[in-house]
Amino acid sequence: MKSHIRTWGIAALLGAALSLFCILPCLAAGSVGQVTLHIGQTSDTAYLTYSAPDAVHGAVTVTGPAGTAVYTAAPTWSDPAGKYLYTAELTGLFPGCTYTYEISGACAGTFQTAADDGAFTFAFLTDPQIGSMTDARATGAMFSLLNSRDDLAFAYIAGDLTDSARSERQWELLFRSGGVHDGAGQAFLSSHLLAAAQGNHDNSSFSGHITAPSAGGDAGPAVYSFDYSNMKFVVLNLNSPDTWTAQADFLRREAAEAKANDQWLVAGFHQSLYSGAAHIVDSGIISARRFWSPLLAEAGVDVVLQGHDHVYSRGFVTGAGVNAGLPVVRNGYHAGSGAPLYMTGGETGAVKWYAARDYRVSAGDLLAPCYSFLDVNSAVPAQNPWGTDSSRTHEQTFTLIRVDGDTMTFSTYMFRYDGRSDRMITAPYLYDSLILRRGDAARADAAVTADPAPDTFPAAGYADVPSDAWYAGAVDTITARGLLDGRPGDRFAPDSCLTRGELVTALHRLAGMPAAEAGAAFSDVSRSSDCYAAVSWAAGTGLVSGMADGRFAPDAGITRAQLAAVLHRCAALSGADLPAGSGIGTYADWRQVGTWCRDAVSWAVETGLLRGKSGNRLAPNDVVSRAEGAVFLRRLL
Structure with missing residues (x-):
């Protein structure tokens, strides 16, 4: 924020200097103004209006791509103003061109036509x-x-x-x-x-x-x-x-x-x-x-x-x-x-x-x-x-x-x-x-935000995933691809949070389960952990980082903003084209998106991976559920 304020402060000073520079020809003359x-x-038309203390400033010359044209502005005395007011209708102009004008040798300027x-x-x-x-x-x-x-x-x-x-x-x-x-x-x-x-x-x-x-x-x-x-x-x-x-x-x-x-x-x-x-x-x-x-x-x-x-x-x-x-x-x-x-x-x-x-x-x-x-x-x-x-x-x-x-x-x-x-x-x-x-x-x-065509994968068969649920197709897809495991008791647990460990495991499998250059250096991810290989790979490639205290927190939920950041890094790692996106300002809660992840969230919105919630909210700090996680992974595919 400080740098933003400083930028506008400099802009204001430059603007003031530019303002003075631009009006010097008019102010110096002490006659033509406003x-x-x-x-x-x-x-091809514009209207030039100005004032002067007398009736001798009606000559207007305008120079553009076709040369110089001379116009005459008739003076009209204004009792309320106590001066003459002039208007010249500038015709015959070319669209999208820069013109310079001079008023009776007393004032000059530049403008651009429509x-x-x-x-x-x-x-x-x-x-x-x-x-x-x-x-x-x-x-x-x-x-x-x-x-x-x-x-x-x-x-x-x-x-x-x-x-x-x-x-x-x-x-x-x-x-x-x-x-x-x-x-x-x-x-x-x-x-x-x-x-x-x-x-x-x-x-x-x-x-x-x-x-x-x-x-x-x-x-x-x-x-x-x-x-x-x-x-x-x-x-x-x-x-x-x-x-x-x-x-x-x-x-x-x-x-x-x-x-x-x-x-x-x-x-x-x-x-x-x-x-x-x-x-x-x-x-x-x-x-x-x-x-x-x-x-x-x-x-x-x-x-x-x-x-x-x-x-x-x-x-x-x-x-x-x-x-x-x-x-x-x-x-x-x-x-x-x-x-x-x-x-x-x-x-x-x-x-x-x-x-x-x-x-x-x-x-x-x-x-x-x-x-x-x-x-x-x-x-x-x-x-x-x-x-x-x-x-x-x-x-x-x-x-x-x-x-x-x-x-x-x-x-x-x-x-x-x-x-x-x-x-x-x-x-x-x-x-x-x-x-x-x-x-x-x-x-x-x-086109970007259209739901994928129905997959031909068989139903995953989870007891807690109704066949008509909005996320059912995604669960079938990521289950058939082996990206996300179920929970004990023949459950998918769609309303439970998607954990950090589950996310990196899914992305590791999607990448073909490449070997990590080094083991995970997190105190809470042991070699016997189911996600050890995935965490080692994700940390080594820069997809994820640990907590401030040195833990990875594999069982902690991941927020929508964090997920967008990880998927953005994942796409970069794969060599995919990364469109910058047009921003996120239209969403009602865009200010809640931290500067650390704003580019990633904008990319996720641009590519259709991340979509708004009710009330036109991005909800960047909401924890991602497993149902949402399945949908995100299906879109990523």
Whole structure:
């Protein structure tokens, strides 16, 4: 953990330095600033918005793979801002290319356009809601962390960029926070494409500082879509119910196109339909939930990214408002169940954190009681994997979402930055992660974790193994192969623990019973022991090691994590290919897997050897039963 904290600390410092370096051309000029780049509805378009104290900075030159193009941004005077605001629609761009721009010779920057294909990562942020210098400094620290990365394609901000959209001072603080991370916001927003949703603290024009495209018609402002590689992202605006019908038609059209093109379908808006805290039964939220929840499920939306509630929460929720109860398959969930993943992005700034509230479900509301529709809720200790109410810890949140073909990986980080003292209190740590798969990736999961075809071995004949038991076929197989002996009295003892001695004996037999180079040097394994040869071989090859006191403890049970570690070493010894796996973070109890065995457990999950238990748990510290041991050995075969 210390090295992890140190890494993020260095990253933050580098990010701060990079932030300052990036904004020097704009700051030095003292004229052009507040630069944002908003993604267009097509990959050949972006919107460059900025401010200046006078009306003579409308010339924009953009240089890319086809040379240099000149655009004109018309100035518009803003009384609330007390300055001119400019927007240039940059058209004719090539997808997935790097461009440099220069604004009237006073400010320069670089950005990359949306890509038509390939893997990419974007940041999900919500509710900076900057109202003061203290808020701004904490948000600046977050931007500095993002500036330290070089893999971010764009950022989606789910609304409420400032506390009061008409306060120009608050907009200025978004870009220049003052203090340690001054200018980090300007550095990020002037070098990354932005996708913004209108929050209830925003106005439809973002006070002229952000130019979002529009789907047109009766859908209203800040309603649009864009494609990035194999993902279609639809941004909706829930602030005006009288536009919902038109927006619904827009969503249906975009959803049909996404499905026809075999794309991921992501929807984003500000107000959370399903979250974990105070706004859950606001009248406006209930109305929105009743209108949008069935529609989002019907349209086949894979992911819904929300804000507004100042907590981090997630869950796969059906159109009827209940938890879909999706199982984890090889460390991932499968999309396409008709239950979108609803994620509320927490608190990007440092304004407020809501606590969970007791609520009653009103008639007609598509809501389950007691937050049972969620899998993770940072406001409820029982659903919070760290066990502490985030309304007390006051930690900021950002989520990095990587889309790689048919796999989408979510990594949510939390940290605490004190804007008053302008210092990091809790360094960023991985709070939550999950993997979502579809298509070929989901089919690969099914293939890896499919039960083996029925064996032709005769029944083992144990009196305590019913023929229809879930482990009966495995017992028949490993008995016929001579890997695991029965217990006295014609019993297999399926519920008894698998001992360390039994495991190494089975693996020794599976390896062909090779001779050991030396005898076992354990005080509790004598030469007359039934497992002496196996323990000697296992210890000599490095498959197992003894206890701290020099014993092997052959009669002690073995945990699921220990078993994964031994099988991982066994596979390496056999020369088998060892896929690294995609991690274990989707399981609810992944933090219980020690660092000493995390790679082995991830490999065991990847190969289908280790599968989750009820409640999407890995249960790494549970002792393996003989029934489970038989199944593990059969999978290993």
